[in-house]
Every structure is written in C-alpha cells, then in structure tokens.
Amino acid sequence: MQAQLIALDWGTTSLRAYKLAAGGQVLEQRSLSSGIMQLPCVPRMIAGRICTDGFELAFDEACGDWLDAQPGLAVIACGMVGSAQGWTEAAYRDTPANVASLGSALSTVRSWRGLDVHIVPGVIERSPLPNVMRGEETQVLGALQGLPAGAGDNLLIGLPGSHSKWVEVVDGCITHFDTFMTGELFAVLSEHSILGRTQQRGAPFQEAAFDRGVQVARSDEGARGPLSTLFSARTLGLTHELSPAEQTDYLSGLLIGHELAALSDVQRRRRHVADLPSILLIGNAQLCARYRRALGSCGFDRVDLAEHATERGLWHLAEAAGLMG
Amino acid sequence: MQAQLIALDWGTTSLRAYKLAAGGQVLEQRSLSSGIMQLPCVPRMIAGRICTDGFELAFDEACGDWLDAQPGLAVIACGMVGSAQGWTEAAYRDTPANVASLGSALSTVRSWRGLDVHIVPGVIERSPLPNVMRGEETQVLGALQGLPAGAGDNLLIGLPGSHSKWVEVVDGCITHFDTFMTGELFAVLSEHSILGRTQQRGAPFQEAAFDRGVQVARSDEGARGPLSTLFSARTLGLTHELSPAEQTDYLSGLLIGHELAALSDVQRRRRHVADLPSILLIGNAQLCARYRRALGSCGFDRVDLAEHATERGLWHLAEAAGLMG
Numbered sequence: 001m002q003a004q005l006i007a008l009d010w011g012t013t014s015l016r017a018y019k020l021a022a023g024g025q026v027l028e029q030r031s032l033s034s035g036i037m038q039l040p041c042v043p044r045m046i047a048g049r050i051c052t053d054g055f056e057l058a059f060d061e062a063c064g065d066w067l068d069a070q071p072g073l074a075v076i077a078c079g080m081v082g083s084a085q086g087w088t089e090a091a092y093r094d095t096p097a098n099v100a101s102l103g104s105a106l107s108t109v110r111s112w113r114g115l116d117v118h119i120v121p122g123v124i125e126r127s128p129l130p131n132v133m134r135g136e137e138t139q140v141l142g143a144l145q146g147l148p149a150g151a152g153d154n155l156l157i158g159l160p161g162s163h164s165k166w167v168e169v170v171d172g173c174i175t176h177f178d179t180f181m182t183g184e185l186f187a188v189l190s191e192h193s194i195l196g197r198t199q200q201r202g203a204p205f206q207e208a209a210f211d212r213g214v215q216v217a218r219s220d221e222g223a224r225g226p227l228s229t230l231f232s233a234r235t236l237g238l239t240h241e242l243s244p245a246e247q248t249d250y251l252s253g254l255l256i257g258h259e260l261a262a263l264s265d266v267q268r269r270r271r272h273v274a275d276l277p278s279i280l281l282i283g284n285a286q287l288c289a290r291y292r293r294a295l296g297s298c299g300f301d302r303v304d305l306a307e308h309a310t311e312r313g314l315w316h317l318a319e320a321a322g323l324m325g
Numbered sequence: 326m327q328a329q330l331i332a333l334d335w336g337t338t339s340l341r342a343y344k345l346a347a348g349g350q351v352l353e354q355r356s357l358s359s360g361i362m363q364l365p366c367v368p369r370m371i372a373g374r375i376c377t378d379g380f381e382l383a384f385d386e387a388c389g390d391w392l393d394a395q396p397g398l399a400v401i402a403c404g405m406v407g408s409a410q411g412w413t414e415a416a417y418r419d420t421p422a423n424v425a426s427l428g429s430a431l432s433t434v435r436s437w438r439g440l441d442v443h444i445v446p447g448v449i450e451r452s453p454l455p456n457v458m459r460g461e462e463t464q465v466l467g468a469l470q471g472l473p474a475g476a477g478d479n480l481l482i483g484l485p486g487s488h489s490k491w492v493e494v495v496d497g498c499i500t501h502f503d504t505f506m507t508g509e510l511f512a513v514l515s516e517h518s519i520l521g522r523t524q525q526r527g528a529p530f531q532e533a534a535f536d537r538g539v540q541v542a543r544s545d546e547g548a549r550g551p552l553s554t555l556f557s558a559r560t561l562g563l564t565h566e567l568s569p570a571e572q573t574d575y576l577s578g579l580l581i582g583h584e585l586a587a588l589s590d591v592q593r594r595r596r597h598v599a600d601l602p603s604i605l606l607i608g609n610a611q612l613c614a615r616y617r618r619a620l621g622s623c624g625f626d627r628v629d630l631a632e633h634a635t636e637r638g639l640w641h642l643a644e645a646a647g648l649m650g
C-alpha cells in the first residue's frame with residue numbers, strides 16, 4: 001500500500017515515527033530516543049549539504065529513508081517539538097478546541113529537504129489558573145475517533161504520566177482539563193529525597209503496599225494532603241510496617257490516590273451529579289493498570305483503555321488540514 | 326563563671342556546641358559543619374591514641390578543648406546523632422512526652438576520653454499513621470521553659486524546616502504532632518523538577534509572588550491539593566504572569582500555603598472551637614518570617630518567635646537527668 005502521511009509523536013525524551021496509509025492505517029513505525037532534549041549531534045549529509053542541526057538530524061534519522069522513497073509525503077508532528085524549545089513554536093490554542101480548530105492552526109517549519117513539517121499547537125485553558133497541554137490534545141482527539149457514537153457523553157479522558165492530564169470533552173471539543181504533577185513528583189522524591197534512601201527498587205509490583213497508599217490518601221489523614229501523608233512513607237519504614245521493597249509502591253499508591261481523591265471531588269462538584277463519569281485512559285500500559293486499580297477503589301468503576309490514540313489523532317488532524325491533498 | 330554542661334545540637338548537616346553555666350547561661354557557643362552525614366575523616370590523636378572514628382573526631386573538634394580545661398563536664402546531645410545512623414541509637418519514646426520522661430530515658434555512648442555522652446531520644450506518635458521527631462522535642466521543651474505561666478494553653482508550636490513539625494502541648498507534655506515535608510519538597514522541586522528550570526535564584530524576596538502562592542493554595546483551586554496547583558508555577562511563567570525571579574517565591578508560598586491550609590483544617594477539627602490557637606515558631610529567622618506572613622493570611626493572628634530553644638531544652642533535660650550532680 002502507498003503511504004500518505006508521516007506522523008511524528010515528538011516529545012522531550014522520545015520520537016516515534018509512523019508511516020500511514022489511507023484511513024490512517026499504520027504501515028511502519030519506529031521509536032527513537034531523539035526527544036527535543038536529547039537531539040543527535042553527529043553531523044551528516046542531508047540534501048547534499050553537511051548538517052549539524054539537531055532537529056534536522058533527528059528528523060532525517062526518523063524518516064529520511066521514507067522520504068527518499070516517496071519525496072512528496074506530507075509530514076505532521078505533535079508534542080514538545082512545537083514548544084518554545086522545539087523546532088518551531090506552535091502557539092497554544094484556547095479551549096474549546098477540536099480537530100477542526102487545531103487542524104486549521106498548524107505551524108510549519110521548512111526542512112532542508114524542502115518540504116514543510118506541520119506542527120500541531122498545544123491547548124491552553126486560561127482560567128481560573130492557566131493550564132496547558134502539548135501532545136495530549138492529539139491523543140485525546142485520536143481516542144475520540146475510536147469511540148462509538150454517544151460514548152463521549154459523561155466521559156473523562158485520563159492521560160497518566162509525569163504531568164497527568166484529565167480532560168473533559170463535549171461534542172468532540174476539549175472544553176476543560178486539569179493537570180497533576182504526580183509522575184514527576186514520584187520521580188524526584190524517589191531519586192532525590194529522604195524517601196528514596198530506604199526504597200528498594202526493581203522489586204515486582206507490591207500490590208498490597210500500593211493499595212495501602214491509595215487508602216491512606218483517601219482516609220481522614222489523607223485529607224491533610226500529600227505534604228502531610230508523604231512522611232508516612234518514611235515512618236512506616238521506621239516502624240517496620242513497610243519493607244524497603246514495599247516503600248516504592250506505597251509512595252506510588254499514595255500519590256496516585258491523592259490525585260484521584262482530588263479528581264473525584266472536582267468531578268462531583270463540576271457535574272452536580274452523584275454519578276462519576278466513565279474513564280478512558282491513554283498511555284503506558286503498566287501505568288494505566290495502576291491507575292485502573294486505584295480508580296476502582298475511588299469510585300470510578302467504568303474504565304477503558306484507548307489504543308493507537310496518537311497516530312489516529314495525527315491522521316485526523318492532517319486530514320482536517322488538507323495535508324493529503 | 327564555671328561551666329556545668331556541654332550541650333550539643335547534632336543534626337544531619339550541622340553540629341552546634343554550647344558551653345553552659347548554672348541556670349543554662351551560655352558561656353560560649355560554636356557552629357561546625359560536622360553533621361552525622363558529613364563527619365570529619367582526618368585521623369588525629371585523642372586521649373593518646375590515633376583516632377579515625379568520625380563521631381569521636383567531630384566531638385573532639387566541637388568541644389575537646391573545653392573538656393581538656395574541665396575534664397569532668399557533663400555532656401548531652403540531641404538530634405540525628407541519636408538515630409540508627411548516629412553515634413548510638415536512642416530509641417523513640419512514645420507520646421505523651423515531657424522533660425521528666427525524656428530526661429529519664431537518655432542513651433549513653435562512652436567516648437575515648439572516658440566520659441559518657443548522653444543522647445536525648447526522639448519522640449514517636451504511633452497512630453493513626455506513625456509520626457516521629459528527633460531534635461525538635463528538645464526545642465519544644467526548651468521553648469516551653471521560656472513561657473509565662475498559662476501561656477501554654479491553646480498553643481501550637483511550629484518548627485518550619487525540611488520536615489516541618491506542628492506540636493500540641495498539654496501541661497508541659499508533647500501530646501500530638503504533625504509533619505509536613507514542605508521544605509524538602511520545595512528543595513527537590515526547585516533543584517530537580519521542571520519547575521526549577523525557569524526559576525531565577527538569588528533574587529530578593531518577592532513578597533507579592535509569595536503571597537499569591539499562599540492565596541492560590543487557599544483558593545477553590547487550592548482545594549485540589551499541591552499535586553494540582555504545582556503546575557501553575559510553570560503555567561503562570563508560560564503566560565508571563567510570573568517572572569523567573571518571582572517563580573521561586575511563588576512556589577514557596579504555594580507549598581507553605583498548602584501546609585497551613587491543612588493545618589488550619591486539622592486544628593479546627595481537633596479542637597472543636599472556632600478560635601485557632603496561638604502560634605510559637607522555632608527555627609531559622611528568615612523561614613519563620615515567611616511562615617509568620619503566611620500564618621497571618623490563614624487566620625492565625627497571634628504568632629511569636631521562640632529563641633534559644635535548643636540550648637534551654639538541653640539544659641533542662643540534663644537537669645532532669647541529674648547530669649550536673
């Protein structure tokens with residue numbers, strides 16, 4: 001089958017490239033470590049000249065051979081490649097945002113090969129506190145494409161990660177979202193705080209310890225917030241109630257539990273209904289499994305996983321932008 | 326005046342030594358960087374032998390000359406020197422704890438000079454989640470000594486720091502305390518997270534940014550907790566509402582605000598009264614000034630600072646233990 005689009009999911013630490021045929025069918029895909037914070041630096045020939053530009057080099061590594069074989073292919077990219085530190089800045093678009101509004105607002109950068117790389121803008125919600133996403137908007141729009149009609153009502157889309165996003169969608173539009181720095185907090189505490197000193201890494205998943213963390217976050221003590229409960233990851237070790245192997249997953253459960261307890265409050269308040277929404281999770285399978293487990297004990301009982309969200313989103317945005325002619 | 330006691334405040338990163346006369350009067354004091362995590366390692370002669378033990382070396386640096394001049398002096402120490410990683414472990418004592426109960430439970434280690442160093446135990450509260458302090462118990466008991474009669478009623482003692490403590494005292498007894506990892510979280514986020522990347526350090530105190538952080542923590546958005554509001558330290562920078570110089574103090578205000586919002590909830594619930602307690606702060610003057618500022622906007626309007634709390638506490642514990650003969 002003939003390729004119609006090259007789609008790039010280009011983040012801070014990784015670059016995933018997809019060669020797509022009609023309907024967004026994936027013909028080939030690749031994963032590179034050339035995120036925008038770790039671009040390649042070894043010069044090479046591109047379009048007959050010596051190139052030292054990290055973005056050009058990464059782009060060439062990712063899909064140079066696909067473009068050699070089919071020089072006229074359209075190219076679209078999402079993620080931090082469109083940030084101020086990226087290849088070119090694709091300014092945030094305000095909520096509400098959908099495939100049509102984002103597809104009509106792509107930025108472009110002209111590559112050395114003479115073709116335009118189209119970059120998806122991030123989304124900003126300006127009040128009450130400003131909130132931004134970049135890359136997740138594409139995943140959300142892609143995940144919506146995979147849903148049966150009507151399934152988007154009373155749905156909340158979760159994207160667990162360093163900066164977890166929880167996105168509300170109305171009629172295919174991103175209308176509101178929240179961000180929780182859960183993943184990054186877990187990482188910096190485990191690597192750089194006193195809590196990490198007694199953690200034993202690399203143990204298999206300690207589900208009882210994880211569940212205990214979730215429960216503490218949801219308890220009366222949990223209402224004091226993570227600044228208070230975090231210390232229990234240390235003291236439960238001192239009192240031999242948590243082994244070093246259990247401390248990592250206890251901390252993970254504690255932080256995810258705080259995130260979901262806050263989310264559940266927010267959702268009940270925003271919707272003025274007793275029913276919590278259905279959840280659609282997008283992201284790393286192991287992390288989504290943790291969230292699914294914790295969601296269950298926080299009262300969210302309808303949880304599904306979305307797949308191929310990024311490449312689907314990029315395909316539909318390229319279609320909306322008319323990139324495939 | 327004749328010295329009667331050597332009192333050591335021996336923590337993780339510092340060692341302060343006091344030479345005290347009758348009544349706890351300070352004759353001389355010293356500050357060294359020989360905390361238990363950075364002990365000296367250059368061998369030297371102690372009591373006629375080559376010594377390589379870090380605790381002995383630090384002890385000798387801190388007060389060897391005082392002991393040479395007056396070999397029979399009693400010695401007492403508090404802080405992490407009594408932890409499992411310390412010179413000798415002084416097991417935690419349960420709440421309630423006062424000068425009499427802690428003074429009767431000192432651990433001892435025999436130094437090369439042939440004299441006993443007495444070490445104050447930490448305090449543990451076992452439920453609902455275990456909570457521990459080590460060093461702060463001595464400061465709290467010392468601060469109480471400086472108060473007029475009756476001033477301890479409806480009083481809450483705050484010790485801001487890496488692991489802030491808030492201590493309730495009844496009739497001179499430590500009955501309950503909470504810990505918030507505010508200071509350590511601020512440090513790891515500023516040094517190791519995405520929030521630190523855009524912070525400009527070393528600027529003078531940005532009081533408007535600090536106050537804004539406190540207000541956000543106390544707002545409706547703040548009710549979602551720090552996992553959610555933390556991201557605003559980044560997005561307010563992206564939208565140019567906070568300059569790089571302001572981001573550090575905004576984050577400081579945000580975290581302190583979350584700590585105090587939780588504390589205020591806890592206190593109202595525990596005391597079943599509308600009146601918040603008076604506050605007595607112990608600690609670094611600049612940090613206490615930040616807390617005093619934030620406490621005011623969180624409804625705590627009676628705030629005092631305690632001075633010389635550690636040396637007073639060590640004196641009274643030594644007295645209760647009968648160390649001065």
